[in-house]
Amino acid sequence: MYEFVQNNGPVIGTLLALGQILAFMIVLLLSLAYLLLFDRKVWAAVQMRKGPNTVGAFGLLQSFADFLKFVFKEIVVPAGADRFLFLFAPLLTLALAFVGWAVIPVAPGWVISDINVGILYIFAISSLGVYGIIIGGWASNSKYPFLGAMRSAAQMVSYEVSIGFVIVTVLLMVGSMNLTDVVEAQAGGFWNWHVFSFDLLPWPAFLVTIPMFVVFFISALAETNRPPFDLPEAESELVAGYQVEYSSTPYLLFMIGEYLNIVLMCALMTLLFMGGWNAPIDLGAENWPVALASAWHFFWFAAKVVFFFFMFAMVKALVPRYRYDQLMRLGWKIFLPTSLAAVAIMGGIVVYANAG
Amino acid sequence: MLQSAAFYILAGIAAISALMVVSARNPVHAVLFLILTFFSAAGLFVLLGAEFLAMILVIVYVGAVAVLFLFVVMMLDVNFVALKQGFLDYLPLGGLIGLILIGELTLVGWSWADHRYTGATLASPTPEGVSNIAALGAVIYTDYAFFFITAGLVLLVAMIGAIVLTLRHREGVKRQNIHAQVNRTRDEAIEVVTLKSGEGIG
Numbered sequence: 001m002y003e004f005v006q007n008n009g010p011v012i013g014t015l016l017a018l019g020q021i022l023a024f025m026i027v028l029l030l031s032l033a034y035l036l037l038f039d040r041k042v043w044a045a046v047q048m049r050k051g052p053n054t055v056g057a058f059g060l061l062q063s064f065a066d067f068l069k070f071v072f073k074e075i076v077v078p079a080g081a082d083r084f085l086f087l088f089a090p091l092l093t094l095a096l097a098f099v100g101w102a103v104i105p106v107a108p109g110w111v112i113s114d115i116n117v118g119i120l121y122i123f124a125i126s127s128l129g130v131y132g133i134i135i136g137g138w139a140s141n142s143k144y145p146f147l148g149a150m151r152s153a154a155q156m157v158s159y160e161v162s163i164g165f166v167i168v169t170v171l172l173m174v175g176s177m178n179l180t181d182v183v184e185a186q187a188g189g190f191w192n193w194h195v196f197s198f199d200l201l202p203w204p205a206f207l208v209t210i211p212m213f214v215v216f217f218i219s220a221l222a223e224t225n226r227p228p229f230d231l232p233e234a235e236s237e238l239v240a241g242y243q244v245e246y247s248s249t250p251y252l253l254f255m256i257g258e259y260l261n262i263v264l265m266c267a268l269m270t271l272l273f274m275g276g277w278n279a280p281i282d283l284g285a286e287n288w289p290v291a292l293a294s295a296w297h298f299f300w301f302a303a304k305v306v307f308f309f310f311m312f313a314m315v316k317a318l319v320p321r322y323r324y325d326q327l328m329r330l331g332w333k334i335f336l337p338t339s340l341a342a343v344a345i346m347g348g349i350v351v352y353a354n355a356g
Numbered sequence: 357m358l359q360s361a362a363f364y365i366l367a368g369i370a371a372i373s374a375l376m377v378v379s380a381r382n383p384v385h386a387v388l389f390l391i392l393t394f395f396s397a398a399g400l401f402v403l404l405g406a407e408f409l410a411m412i413l414v415i416v417y418v419g420a421v422a423v424l425f426l427f428v429v430m431m432l433d434v435n436f437v438a439l440k441q442g443f444l445d446y447l448p449l450g451g452l453i454g455l456i457l458i459g460e461l462t463l464v465g466w467s468w469a470d471h472r473y474t475g476a477t478l479a480s481p482t483p484e485g486v487s488n489i490a491a492l493g494a495v496i497y498t499d500y501a502f503f504f505i506t507a508g509l510v511l512l513v514a515m516i517g518a519i520v521l522t523l524r525h526r527e528g529v530k531r532q533n534i535h536a537q538v539n540r541t542r543d544e545a546i547e548v549v550t551l552k553s554g555e556g557i558g
Contacts, residue, residue, distance in 0.1 A: 085388075116487050116489075120412075121411060124411050127418070128414065131423075146430075157420055
């Protein structure tokens, strides 16, 4: 990005960079609107309902109707609330959800900022996401939001640990923290994707990476407070957790931020384990015209992200909510030792493969 | 130009929010200002070219330590008026410590500016062609491997100590044993009894 600004001169370069960011955000928000609809349609199908089908053809405009409904409602700030922090929390959640996307490569060269520590950056940003929830819960000055915020803080800090170790296993295989490098290391066909990683034979690395992929998927559910780990907003115990006092636009910002984080986690699973923009079978797309090749790669990236989003929706529709002590047990007593062992084993495999 | 502007903005935010940490009336606000200070410091690290340290600062301090800190401060029921009362009593001691710190920082800055005393220890940018992490790893895991592992062991001992201090096994508490639950078979759980109509089991 910096070189880009330098090459095009300070004024035009900055404007072009801002334009790129804006275009990325708009595309992201538009796809989010339809992913939300997709989410609701999937639950509806699981429960043998039709789902939203009135606004627009097949309910295609439902998300926009919901958006307008939220925006035109009155913002209610509770009397005892910390006014500034109460309104700051949803803004923080939304902003952090957006900045995480800055390093996600969606096709070869299509990335806002191709930094060396891309994975660490995403990890850092997602570990900041907990502040939106804690601040919102505390600033509401009410008991249920506060309890929800407490739960969420403990939960997110716990599952970050195993997410970190899973990321380290992938980093050991790639030898770089740059997300573009991570994707390029998986080029060539689906057998090179990290989840299968047959290129590291004769050592069966997939015996490590497939369990790690599962650990990452479940930890991503917990990290984004999705069911079955939506204890911060468990409606049967805490009404709606940290969101109780929120209405109108602030609530909408919380919700958009939450869904952006979910899609970010889906994108991260795609990049780290499922080959990113690489097609399952290499058709030699690098020799195609640039526009066609980019569209082809972007299609595969988007398809994989939507597939993982579908998996998230199915989990929400099918799995009952965990109890809090079970959640903590899973995080600390099962995922942490498993992922720690996987880091050691993968380190050994990589050293062996490089030595041979 | 852009870099010096970024430096002054980040350093200014860091200094002002550090001042707000000690002067904020509400302890939760103080912790939030502390987090802002950490974050600006991470930005300064990025400007120095130490992006790995910056990310680790955000992940460890902002993402984990400060969350637990905030957690504790929110739970405390602090009497703010009583907290402010001892302010004048502690002022001389606090002022002394502040003066010592300023003196030390001045000495460091002075010797930094005067290259005679620092020589080889001056901050050097990351070597060409080597990424930040590779450079750090090469130093920590080869030259200083023993100290690094020792530091890790010290932390481990501290962690075990904290767990030992708080661990209590109480007798007679019903706990869920997931292993036993999963391994329960049909024979253990169900007993089929044939009953005559009108009579009970007993």
